[in-house]
Amino acid sequence: MGKRKADKDKDKDKTSKKAKKAAKAGPPVSPLAPAEGFPPIPPIPGVRFAAAEAAVRYAGRLDVMLAHVDEGAAIAGVFTRSATRSAPVLWCEECLAGLSKGGRRGGYAILANSGNSNAFTGAVGRAAVAATVEATAKTLGVPLEHVFTASTGVIGEPLPAGRIAEKLADLAAGLNEGGIERAARAIMTTDTFPKGAFRKADLGETEAVVAGIAKGSGMIAPDMATMLVFLFSDAAIDGKLLQSMVAKCADATFNAITVDGDTSTSDTLIMAATGKAAMKPIRHGADPRARAFREALEAVMRELAHQVVRDGEGATKFVEISVTGARSPAEARKVGMAIANSPLVKTAIAGEDPNWGRIVMAVGKAGAHADRDRLAIRFGDILVAERGFVAEGYREADGAAYMKRQELVIGVDLGVGVGAATVWTCDLTSRYVEINADYRS
């Protein structure tokens, strides 16, 4: 077998000579990155983090993170539905199914690495999961089936499980409440900035923290979760309720973004609520505190999802597509995604072209119920087209000026119902093609 057999699905260093040079100086941060940098996430009682350099693919960089969650936490998760999902995803699905049947006593761990996705690695991949998960369980003294794991990077190459296992003692020793930013850095691949977000949820008797980190930049068209997302809270909440909330929020956030229409084999979202906050547990959705908690959770997830789009490979524009007047929310989503994934729409946005004809095209191909003569299109507040034709007051110059913005809102009203959905995407630039084509020696 050759030295390198497969895809670097999203590894930062899939570089041409030119790009390698750039990488030494550090890759340029996306122009859409949050200006304020990584947010000041407060400690989440019951959760500690550590990160290490394990040379999974390249030496000298953080590439493994460990999170430890105290006993008694509620755990939820959503995963890619890809038919070729990775060995770690299959393991996490099993663990979560076991927890939902009651589970065991003991703390939890999340072990994640970048540099290798351990996907399409067959029996070797399952063995690598077993090895790293066993080492984690032993080192931390938690049950084997409480160790969640996630990997991102090359598809089809054996994961160097030994190098990760060797680092576990150091990782365990380094666990601390303030380590979340380093953890976020350890899961970056083509990402140009670490992604984090938090909210404080007012739960009446107490204020709980809801925080999370994510990675993702390309191969972003999530189906139930995107890339790697780890969420934490000190709230006390029932596990099944948490799972239901997380799944619903994922649908409105991570499942509503797309960079390139390509769905990862490794998408993993795991949420741990430690119950350390001074509060009685939230046991059902009708509890008024459930709403406050869910709002905070969805806000954190939306912010992380937006950060993924803002770090889309080659992106120069952040685009919100708001579809209204559809037969159903599902049809609205379908139209939104058809627009968000259209190469012609995305290249027009890159070219700052108010190219609404391409939006008409994408609506037409979406497969949702639409009527050409009821369709209305807006750029921000500018009415561009309505009733099957260009709007009377629309001036091309206004559209062109609008498109120069870095953040765009495209509104599409189908005029055939009340279904609505919002999706987010970025533009398609030559840089995306370069990042993904121009890296072989």
Next chain:
Amino acid sequence: MGKRKADKDKDKDKTSKKAKKAAKAGPPVSPLAPAEGFPPIPPIPGVRFAAAEAAVRYAGRLDVMLAHVDEGAAIAGVFTRSATRSAPVLWCEECLAGLSKGGRRGGYAILANSGNSNAFTGAVGRAAVAATVEATAKTLGVPLEHVFTASTGVIGEPLPAGRIAEKLADLAAGLNEGGIERAARAIMTTDTFPKGAFRKADLGETEAVVAGIAKGSGMIAPDMATMLVFLFSDAAIDGKLLQSMVAKCADATFNAITVDGDTSTSDTLIMAATGKAAMKPIRHGADPRARAFREALEAVMRELAHQVVRDGEGATKFVEISVTGARSPAEARKVGMAIANSPLVKTAIAGEDPNWGRIVMAVGKAGAHADRDRLAIRFGDILVAERGFVAEGYREADGAAYMKRQELVIGVDLGVGVGAATVWTCDLTSRYVEINADYRS
């Protein structure tokens, strides 16, 4: 209203200053264009062609074509299913529905223009169709409902019907049996070469010609037909049988190609069989001549479909994706199209990267039944991966050498059934992004 309100969906001159300069020298012909140039299509008894410069969008180029088909021909057609399909498409659908109910005596005409697609133009668009169709019917002395029309170019701008109508007398006077290449040139937009193909079908008592022309380069993900395709034969064949054959062949040819996953609002395929050949008509599919005719028809359609892919915007590689072992042919097609439309697969091909992990990813996201541990992937004859892992004998160097070819065959066996499908696509290069982004002043 501004001077220019909408998309140039596929107009050749959507140019930046740089591109404008290049256009003056003539755009570079696709490296994948047929080496032998436009084929020597023989006259098709009963069909005559003409082309003219009508300055639909730009002066000094062929942009209108007219075909006249003698009385007694069988006519078939397939059209885009886009929900935002253009006024000419709606008109053609009506005409064809009328013909299938019996139709009238008299010859037929096909009038097509480039430079403006007359799509999303509302009542103005319908009026433009009426004006050009009426002028054609009157000039040629054929029934109004025997005049098919097609338009390709800008979306959302009124079609200058008057300028086209003015040219009809000249066009009618210029009709001749040898005019098919000029007709093919008149419908080019971003196309870099005119597309034509023919076969001779051995029908026992006679040999019939089956010939066609097409245009298409971007916005190519046909749904029932691609862009503009006009097919002709002197064979005598029942209209309903012809329609059924054309629809089936379109499914295996034009509906099996994709350049960018974007479906045009204007896709139109029209076929006329004049019945001038010295033969008794083919009345049913069981007639042994039906098979010979269908084979010739499918060969012509496949060749034209391949020419569209070979002229894909920015294309440097012609890629056949052959999927076998699926639960059904439809699932095989789904997987083939997921691979063919994946930006990550297409950029890897552009980068000559034997990036089979991305093919695994695309299979996984396709939504068809697949089993990671039964999947096999081939580049040409090279077995790359099987049973959920890289193939034992696979050497990266072999894959890398294969990817340097201009014509690639990617084989995917799902191992879960006997359904098979073949689709064709091209790579995704920075040039595609430039063509579609970098043209606004």
